[in-house]
Amino acid sequence: MKTSQTVEELSARYGAPGRIVFRPGHKGRPVAVLVNRYGVAEVALLGAHTLSYRPTGHAPVLFSSPEHPYNRADEVHGGIPVCWPQFGRLAIPGMVPHGFARILLFEVRGTKYSEEMTELTLGVAADANTRALWPHDFDLELTVTLSMKLTLKLVTKNTGTEPFAFTCGLHPYFNVRERDRVLLKGFDGLDYVNAADMSTGTQRGDLPVTRALDHVFTLKAQPKHEFALIDQGLERAIAIVSSGNANEVVWNPGDACTFKDLPPDAARRFVCVEPVSSWPHAVRDLEPGETHELMVAIQSTLPDALAD
Numbered sequence: 001m002k003t004s005q006t007v008e009e010l011s012a013r014y015g016a017p018g019r020i021v022f023r024p025g026h027k028g029r030p031v032a033v034l035v036n037r038y039g040v041a042e043v044a045l046l047g048a049h050t051l052s053y054r055p056t057g058h059a060p061v062l063f064s065s066p067e068h069p070y071n072r073a074d075e076v077h078g079g080i081p082v083c084w085p086q087f088g089r090l091a092i093p094g095m096v097p098h099g100f101a102r103i104l105l106f107e108v109r110g111t112k113y114s115e116e117m118t119e120l121t122l123g124v125a126a127d128a129n130t131r132a133l134w135p136h137d138f139d140l141e142l143t144v145t146l147s148m149k150l151t152l153k154l155v156t157k158n159t160g161t162e163p164f165a166f167t168c169g170l171h172p173y174f175n176v177r178e179r180d181r182v183l184l185k186g187f188d189g190l191d192y193v194n195a196a197d198m199s200t201g202t203q204r205g206d207l208p209v210t211r212a213l214d215h216v217f218t219l220k221a222q223p224k225h226e227f228a229l230i231d232q233g234l235e236r237a238i239a240i241v242s243s244g245n246a247n248e249v250v251w252n253p254g255d256a257c258t259f260k261d262l263p264p265d266a267a268r269r270f271v272c273v274e275p276v277s278s279w280p281h282a283v284r285d286l287e288p289g290e291t292h293e294l295m296v297a298i299q300s301t302l303p304d305a306l307a308d
Contacts, residue, residue, distance in 0.1 A: 005030065005045070005107055014111040019118050029105065034118040034146040041146045047102035048122045048142040050080035053150045058300045059234055061150070063173040063270035065261050076102075077259050078270075080172045080296075082142060082154060085134060087169035087249075088195070090280035092134070098171070100133050101140065109141065117147040126159065136164040149239075149299035156292045163285035169249070169276040170296050172240075177233025179252060179268045180210045186227035186240075187250070190217045193279075195249075206230075209271050212254025216247050216279050227273060237301050242275035244294040246283060249274040 007030050010022040018035060025031040025044055031051065034041045039055035053061045065078045084101035086092045092099075106122040113119065123141040124130075130138075137160030145151040152170055176182050184207040191202050195214040203217070219225050225248060229238040242248065250273055253259070257267040275296050277283075286292055 004105060010108055014108050016111070016113055019113045020111050020120070032108070032111075032120050034120055034144065036113070036116075036118045036146060038148050039146060039150075041144065041150055043120055043122070043144050045106050045108070045122060047104065048082050048106045048124075049076070049102065050144060050150075050152065052079065053146075053298070055300050058236065060175050061238060061298060061300050063175040063266075065263075065266065077262055077266075078173045080152065080170055083169040083171055083276075084140060084154070084156070085136075085138075085164075085166035085168065087167045087274075087276045088280060091165070091167045091282060095134070098169075100130070104130070106142070117145055119143060119145045136160055136162070138164075149297050151295065151297040154294045156286065156294075158286045158288050158290050161288050163287045165282035165285050167277050167279065167282050168292075168294055169245075169274050170294060171272060171274045172296065172298065173270045173272055174229055174238055175234075176229075176231045176269060176271055179271060180208075181232040182209050182271050183207065183230040183232075184209065184227060184250060184271075184273065185230065186225070187217055187248075190219065192217045207250065209250070209252050211252075212256070213250055213252050215250050216276070217250070219246055219248055225275070229271060229273060235302065239297075239299045239301060240273055241297045242295060244277060244292065245275035246278045247276040249276055249279070 007022045007024050021033040022030050030045045032043045041053045042051040044051055063078050082101045083098040086095050086099045089097040104124050106124045109123045110121040121143045125139045126137045139157040139159050141155045143153045187203045187207045188205055192215040193200050195216050224243045227240040252271055253267050277294055
């Protein structure tokens with residue numbers, strides 16, 4: 001069984017002064033800090049959880065709960081959690097909601113940087129502990145690239161001899177000044193399921209987020225999907241591009257939110273726009289040796305739309 005990588009070992013092998021730094025997080029578990037002229041991003045090895053992203057000259061793009069530290073095994077609402085090997089609670093009977101990736105300690109597999117980017121690759125493979133939760137052999141790898149945008153690529157590989165079904169998602173919590181002043185673009189004409197009551201509908205026009213929302217949108221078959229979060233409070237737009245996903249989820253728990261790691265008004269400070277491989281079940285099995293890649297790219301800009 002592999003031993004955990006220490007902050008000192010990671011710094012010596014993978015660090016680069018001023019570009020890639022490792023620091024202790026909650027209970028000493030390592031956090032990687034990626035830095036370049038475009039901004040700063042932090043990624044916890046526990047769960048491969050992207051904790052923060054702040055482009056140079058901009059407000060933080062990701063919501064961060066002030067109530068609790070991120071780098072822990074408890075469910076945390078903030079940053080970009082990795083949901084794997086299921087998104088939600090319906091794909092795999094008996095599996096914990098959003099899967100068990102968030103409790104796995106990933107290892108650093110590589111880092112690199114140039115004038116234009118800083119990159120971190122984390123990975124984890126099946127072992128006796130994961131097989132007790134889910135009886136399949138796999139390799140799971142997340143690459144986080146900080147450039148003019150923040151890009152996450154989640155790659156699942158079936159390393160076993162039998163096919164398996166899975167779903168996965170990347171769950172960004174976008175930091176907003178006031179939820180009621182947010183509009184989401186790119187959803188016009190898309191069919192959705194309201195996951196709260198399984199009712200269905202079709203989105204017409206831009207999507208406001210003024211109440212509790214849990215809509216799972218079915219995307220058109222195309223290589224990439226483009227959305228934008230227009231935040232009139234912070235006077236910015238966040239461009240969101242995804243691939244490898246058949247669905248996009250828009251979620252906010254509403255003002256009645258009672259999550260223990262969030263203060264009472266926190267639901268008004270974030271909106272989630274989440275690429276999901278498929279929902280509620282896998283579209284097809286992943287065959288031995290096959291891989292699946294889920295990608296999201298996030299970029300903060302000053303929106304022309306605010307001048308309308």
